[in-house]
Amino acid sequence: MTVMDTPVLIVGGSLVGLSTALFLTHQGVRCTVVERQPHRSVQFRFGGIHARTMELYRSVGIEDDIRAAGTDNEQSGGVARVRNLADPEPQWMTLPWDGDAPLLSPTSFCMCPQDRLEPVLARHARRRGAEICFDTELRSFLQDDEGVTAVLVDRADGTERTIRTQYLVAADGVHGEIRTELGIDRHGLGVLEHWMSIIFRSDLASQLAGRDFRTVFLAEPNGSLVPRADGVWQLAVTYRPAGGQRAQDFAVGHFTEQRCLELIRTATARPDLEATIVDVMPWQAASYTAERFRHGRVFLVGDAAHVMPPTGAFGGNTGIHDAHNLAWKLAAVLSGAAGPELLDTYQAERKPVVERITTEALLRLGSWFRTDRPGMPSGTPVNEHTVMFGYQYRPGAGTFVDPRSRPAPVGTRAPHVPLDRDGKQVSTLDLLGSGFTLFAGPAGRPWCQAAHRVATAAGIRFDCHRLSEGDSECATAFGITPDGAVLIRPDGFIAWRSTSTPDDTEATLHEVLSRLLRRAPQGDFLTVGELPAICHERGHDQ
Known part of the structure; x- marks a missing residue:
């Protein structure tokens, strides 16, 4: 059994885990990332990078690489509501990331699907000293006053190694086991909807009435259709498990290849369309927030700490902001520049912000899809730029500040001038x-x-x-x-x-x-x- 040391161990090598590694290495902190999957998912769980998040990536010098990896048609296309792709009168929606963005930021919104973004993050994190291990699973961990001892296993050959680290960052997602092992409960509305994501290839044009689109919300079937690069598409449809049946079991048995093809043909209004199914994955739109974001030397980030519905595209962006907030504090403590009490401010600052942003995602879910689930918040959603640019780190963090306020209040993001x-x-x-x-x-x-x-x-x-x-x-x-x-x-x-x-x-x-x-x-x-x-x-x- 090999024993090695790393200042920070990150469990979860997806979007937020890789962002954490990038921000830490930018601060000069060596880290190790472990991901249990042997390769990155082909599913598109994240794609819209808000301008504020692009500022964070810009600050570490990778904005141009992300834009180069992005998808041009999604960057320029619109968002519409239609019956299906044959609808002659699409209802075009105002894009939340338009408007004041050029006045608020030196950068702008970017469409870069997760399967294209993650290699960029991993490449730059590795160049700066991060070790990233796929097909590697956290088997156990034990923390003490001086650090955390973690046992990792190579899932390909079963070999184990032990890592001694000063801090552990749990970026292992909504179904990760670290939060559960720490005994940290969650609160929230729970599962709101069941969705099936169907990735397919087909020779389709991403246009409605002669105009490019990046997303269409469909009435037939009830879901959304998103064009990706190189002839790849994502159809997401809602479903309800049969009575008494587990959602996972229902999804596997119901969404056969033939059924998926039928749904694609319904969405496109082309009964003879040829399409190749690439991948099918069920997922849940849910609302949860962990009771604590820290337990001793272990920190929760991203979906491990909070889950929100995708309405507003806040979830992944908020997780990246978690990573950015935590990284500089870990770096300051590890270097001796700061006292360990600085790390207490991670939860104190991020948790109220996350809870307020989750409310905004729920407000959009209710207004866009007329969801009447008990417990849903009421009110009018706040402008997306105010949500992402206007949150604050000070008492009263449950409210947003207009990012155009002058002077910018203490506790808010420094303004772009x-x-x-x-x-x-x-x-x-x-x-x-x-x-x-x-x-x-x-x-x-x-x-x-x-x-x-x-x-x-x-x-x-x-x-x-x-x-x-x-x-x-x-x-x-x-x-x-x-x-x-x-x-x-x-x-x-x-x-x-x-x-x-x-x-x-x-x-x-x-x-x-x-x-x-x-x-x-x-x-x-x-x-x-x-x-x-x-x-x-x-x-x-x-």
């Missing part, structure tokens, strides 16, 4: 590094000098940018006075703001960072709360 630098226009978000970033006003030279000294003493990365007199739009967006400053966390969220220059800027920054990184006792310098998010605002009177 174009700046002129050396004759080129760059986004403020592109100036953020992998560490902390300080933006100071035109008279803020003392802030930048203090930031350099504090960073050197603390052994952390700390970038500083001083605005010019011509950067008034940026100053307004960030709330930066001529002699003030704003501190941005490694994940791009505003952590702290000062509207004046204190007598001792170095001591002020040192105290702020000590409290943000949990290297000092808690005090009223931070936002007040049961377990406060690491955000605070400083005014002239403090």
Whole structure:
């Protein structure tokens, strides 16, 4: 039996697990990813990457590779409701990712199916030092005060190896066993609908009435049809198990190859259509949230922590945001820059946000498909950009902030503002590094000098940018006075703001960072709360 060490072990090598590995290695943290499946699924469980999520991938330098792997027809096509593909009057829907996106972000929505995205994530994570092992299963794990001992088994030959890791990240999905073994319960509405995903190849045109489409919602049969690359399509249809029959058993017995072909011909209104069935997989639209996102040295991310219906395309994006929030905190603790209490803020920040986003997904499910299941929330859905750009890490995180608010509140994502630098226009978000970033006003030279000294003493990365007199739009967006400053966390969220220059800027920054990184006792310098998010605002009177 081989014993080896890795700082972080990630169980689950799909979308969120690979994103976690990518964000960790970008922070310089070596990690190991294990995935029990021998290869990636051909099923398309995720495809729409929100602009905010693209910002996260942009920050680690892989935006261009993701767009190159994306599908052009889905990027440009519309979304419609039809009876079937022969419907002469499709009802075209307004796309939620259109509108204000160019004003809010330096990037934009991208369609990149999961089977195309995951190889990009894996390639870049490996290049940066991640070990990724497919066909490898977690057999057992045991945590203690110093770390976690995990036993892995190679499913191909049965050999075992033992890994000693400081932290374990459970990205093993909705049916993963780690959450159950930890005794963490879930709450929520449970299973809402049963779906069958049918992947097939056929010579079809992705057009309705001469216009390209990326998704159509069908009345015949009740479901959706999505074109993929190279003649591959996905038909998803709802079904109800027969009385007393398990959903899985019903699906296997009911959706034969002939039945799937009949459904495809009904959806396309072409009774003689030739199609080749590639794969068939049942899945459930459900709503669950884990009671805890952390148990000791084990953290839940993605579907292991929360499941929401696909309406709004929030689920996968939210899981990626989990990974981004957790990665920089693990890196700070592992490097010694932060105290271990910093990791408590992962659940404190992400859980309220996840619960609010789940409500938004449920609101869309109810309004789009007229679902009348007991317990469904009531109300009007919030704009998608507000959901993805406007969540906040501070008390009151159950509400969203308009991402166009000026100045952007402490605890929210740093705003995108174009700046002129050396004759080129760059986004403020592109100036953020992998560490902390300080933006100071035109008279803020003392802030930048203090930031350099504090960073050197603390052994952390700390970038500083001083605005010019011509950067008034940026100053307004960030709330930066001529002699003030704003501190941005490694994940791009505003952590702290000062509207004046204190007598001792170095001591002020040192105290702020000590409290943000949990290297000092808690005090009223931070936002007040049961377990406060690491955000605070400083005014002239403090």
